[in-house]
Amino acid sequence: MSGNEAWQPRAKSATIKTADLDPLTVRDLRPPALILSMTLVGIGLSAVILFAAVPPIITQAYRGESLPMLDAMIRGQAVHPVEHYLRVWRDLSLRILTVEVALGLVLALLSWSPLQRVADRVLGAPVVSPRDGARSRMTRGQLIVANCVVFALVGAQLVNIGLQREDWPFSNYPMYSGEQTDQLRWIRLYGVAQAGEFPLTPERQLRPFDSVRVHHSLGQLLTRADDAIATRRALQNLHALYERGRRAGEHTGPPIQALRLYRVSWHIEPGLTNRSAPEERELLYELRIAD
Amino acid sequence: MSFVSLTDTVRSLRWLGARWSSLFFAGASAAELGFYRILFYGYILFFFALRVDISRWAEVSDVFWSPTSLFRLFHLPLLSATGLTAVVWAWRLSLALTLVGLYTRASTLAALALGFYVIGLPQNFGKVNHNDAIVVIGLAVFAFSRCGDAWSLDGLRRAQPRAGGSYSWPVELYRLMLALVFFSAGVAKLSGAGPVAWVLSNNVYYTILAHHYTHSPSSIGLLLTRYPWMCQLLAESALALELAAPLLILLTVRWRTLLAAAMVAMMLGFWQMLGVFFRDFIALLVIFFIPWRQAGAWLAAGSGSPRLAVLYDGSCGLCNRTVGVVRALDLLGRVDVLDALADWPRVSVRWPALDQRACLEDMHVTTDRGRVHVGFYGYRALAWHLPLGWLFLPLLYTPGVPAIGQRVYSFVARRRHGTGCALPM
Numbered sequence: 012m013s014g015n016e017a018w019q020p021r022a023k024s025a026t027i028k029t030a031d032l033d034p035l036t037v038r039d040l041r042p043p044a045l046i047l048s049m050t051l052v053g054i055g056l057s058a059v060i061l062f063a064a065v066p067p068i069i070t071q072a073y074r075g076e077s078l079p080m081l082d083a084m085i086r087g088q089a090v091h092p093v094e095h096y097l098r099v100w101r102d103l104s105l106r107i108l109t110v111e112v113a114l115g116l117v118l119a120l121l122s123w124s125p126l127q128r129v130a131d132r133v134l135g136a137p138v139v140s141p142r143d144g145a146r147s148r149m150t151r152g153q154l155i156v157a158n159c160v161v162f163a164l165v166g167a168q169l170v171n172i173g174l175q176r177e178d179w180p181f182s183n184y185p186m187y188s189g190e191q192t193d194q195l196r197w198i199r200l201y202g203v204a205q206a207g208e209f210p211l212t213p214e215r216q217l218r219p220f221d222s223v224r225v226h227h228s229l230g231q232l233l234t235r236a237d238d239a240i241a242t243r244r245a246l247q248n249l250h251a252l253y254e255r256g257r258r259a260g261e262h263t264g265p266p267i268q269a270l271r272l273y274r275v276s277w278h279i280e281p282g283l284t285n286r287s288a289p290e291e292r293e294l295l296y297e298l299r300i301a302d
Numbered sequence: 303m304s305f306v307s308l309t310d311t312v313r314s315l316r317w318l319g320a321r322w323s324s325l326f327f328a329g330a331s332a333a334e335l336g337f338y339r340i341l342f343y344g345y346i347l348f349f350f351a352l353r354v355d356i357s358r359w360a361e362v363s364d365v366f367w368s369p370t371s372l373f374r375l376f377h378l379p380l381l382s383a384t385g386l387t388a389v390v391w392a393w394r395l396s397l398a399l400t401l402v403g404l405y406t407r408a409s410t411l412a413a414l415a416l417g418f419y420v421i422g423l424p425q426n427f428g429k430v431n432h433n434d435a436i437v438v439i440g441l442a443v444f445a446f447s448r449c450g451d452a453w454s455l456d457g458l459r460r461a462q463p464r465a466g467g468s469y470s471w472p473v474e475l476y477r478l479m480l481a482l483v484f485f486s487a488g489v490a491k492l493s494g495a496g497p498v499a500w501v502l503s504n505n506v507y508y509t510i511l512a513h514h515y516t517h518s519p520s521s522i523g524l525l526l527t528r529y530p531w532m533c534q535l536l537a538e539s540a541l542a543l544e545l546a547a548p549l550l551i552l553l554t555v556r557w558r559t560l561l562a563a564a565m566v567a568m569m570l571g572f573w574q575m576l577g578v579f580f581r582d583f584i585a586l587l588v589i590f591f592i593p594w595r596q597a598g599a600w601l602a603a604g605s606g607s608p609r610l611a612v613l614y615d616g617s618c619g620l621c622n623r624t625v626g627v628v629r630a631l632d633l634l635g636r637v638d639v640l641d642a643l644a645d646w647p648r649v650s651v652r653w654p655a656l657d658q659r660a661c662l663e664d665m666h667v668t669t670d671r672g673r674v675h676v677g678f679y680g681y682r683a684l685a686w687h688l689p690l691g692w693l694f695l696p697l698l699y700t701p702g703v704p705a706i707g708q709r710v711y712s713f714v715a716r717r718r719h720g721t722g723c724a725l726p727m
Binding site for chain 2: 043044045046121122123124127130134149153154156157160161164165168169171172175177178179180181182183184185186187188189190191192193195197218219220222223224226227228229231232241244245247248251252255277279280281283286
């Protein structure tokens with residue numbers, strides 16, 4: 012078949028005949044043994060690779076005794092022991108195996124004859140019928156490209172779901188997935204002016220930051236090994252953004268003499284009576300502008 | 303393993319293949335994909351790209367720089383403010399070209415590459431925004447499709463329709479990706495807090511209240527928190543909706559539309575109760591789950607106006623191109639196109655008063671009640687039946703315009719055979 016030749020799925024594979032559907036026999040109720048077996052073999056092989064073959068390689072790479080490419084992947088020897096990397100790998104391996112099991116079960120379920128019959132009854136028989144004739148037929152090349160795009164995008168999203176990770180623009184969409192209790196902790200910036208201390212409003216005063224990004228990004232910096240240096244640089248930058256906006260007339264905040272980074276916490280009250288006055292304020296860092 | 307089992311397995315896999323083909327390649331017209339292209343890129347251009355300003359990120363310290371995996375993989379740098387502004391304008395240009403369907407292959411790829419950078423840049427500064435990632439996925443889907451084959455300047459420039467092509471998979475894939483976003487959020491809740499903690503505790507109750515400490519939502523949520531059981535009901539509904547999202551691509555059009563509407567309502571609820579507005583999700587759900595074909599058919603059936611027939615000179619290249627445009631714009635299916643040469647026996651039976659020579663000289667537009675419009679007035683009659691034409695109706699009825707329009711029409715019509723626009727042989 013040439014590249015330009017139109018390709019269409021064969022009628023045999025495209026349409027389920029009614030005669031194929033009835034009657035349901037005992038044979039049809041058997042589980043899809045071959046697919047289940049292949050899934051089990053795949054999981055077994057994966058388990059051997061993930062839990063037996065890879066950990067020694069990680070240990071070697073940690074010591075700089077593996078291939079240069081693998082050695083270069085581990086750079087935090089000064090911060091983390093090798094057990095840290097092995098633990099991270101074990102967690103990842105468990106997630107990979109979970110995804111494999113889930114996909115295998117889904118595939119086995121979809122291959123199960125009774126379920127296919129139910130699907131055909133509910134959804135109607137699968138039919139491929141291009142509405143606008145020849146213009147809608149695909150060449151084999153087009154079909155391959157289209158399927159590759161479908162598999163790549165859906166696969167990337169499923170990997171992010173299964174491994175609960177974030178590879179923007181793919182994501183596991185973890186927003187609001189944690190449990191909110193009656194305690195709320197938030198990282199907040201305050202400015203110190205002549206008149207006293209006041210909370211900054213990032214959306215207006217620290218553009219392009221917003222309050223959620225200030226909370227998350229500064230929170231991340233505080234977990235770094237060089238947190239004091241990083242936080243100082245971050246606050247200096249945020250002060251520069253504040254001043255730039257003030258001079259450009261984007262906000263009417265006063266000149267500030269210091270920036271204070273607090274971790275504030277509230278006991279959430281239904282009446283919100285304590286909203287403007289956090290119950291606890293832990294000073295994490297102070298940047299004096301004259302510094 | 304027995305032979306029978308192998309046969310059964312092959313049959314099952316064939317069934318899966320047929321379902322796959324049915325889902326993604328069941329067939330849609332080039333016009334449908336072109337229609338979705340215009341809606342999608344129109345939304346991105348006017349409600350996203352023209353409002354975005356990423357130049358301020360150039361002033362942010364590299365201490366905040368925490369690249370996402372793909373930015374790290376491609377070693378994408380943070381440009382200067384001028385560079386960022388240039389990238390945004392280049393993105394807007396590529397979106398505009400895609401919107402009108404000019405150099406669509408190149409412009410969709412450019413829109414993807416530039417959009418990935420423009421939308422992705424802020425995600426590298428300590429927080430990932432989950433609202434607009436799906437926009438980039440959409441740009442990727444359309445970049446690999448033939449969305450410029452119809453409803454596009456490329457389509458008008460092309461004398462003959464392109465051979466091959468499939469137009470259903472991009473829209474179906476994007477619907478699936480939208481569904482997976484919601485499904486992901488549901489799974490994250492199950493694997494994060496767990497179903498018991500997320501649904502049966504006071505989680506949603508405290509989430510609504512907590513957002514009044516950190517955001518600025520409306521007071522609707524506070525009303526709800528007076529009844530904690532309603533918060534739990536809300537949690538159950540939200541989780542059920544998210545986990546049911548894959549049904550969006552499996553259900554019939556009616557149920558799918560209802561499910562999508564429920565998700566839009568959920569997003570609007572988040573906005574009111576949490577102060578977080580998922581604008582892009584709402585817009586994209588509306589664009590991709592409104593049953594436009596059915597809505598068009600309903601509009602056409604309800605319009606009550608008579609069908610039109612366009613009679614044209616089939617030996618004229620310009621006329622053939624013109625009726626090609628008319629066909630492409632006939633969204634409501636209210637216009638028949640007839641060749642006054644090849645179809646004359648049929649035409650003369652239906653409209654015996656018409657003269658073939660006159661029909662070959664000037665385009666005639668007739669209603670099924672026998673009313674005839676010629677030349678400019680034919681185009682004006684068509685404008686009532688083509689949705690895009692509705693925009694031009696005020697102009698076409700402006701005093702003076704018909705006289706000028708008829709002269710222009712006559713000028714072009716008299717010269718059409720002598721200006722090299724004869725039918726290509």
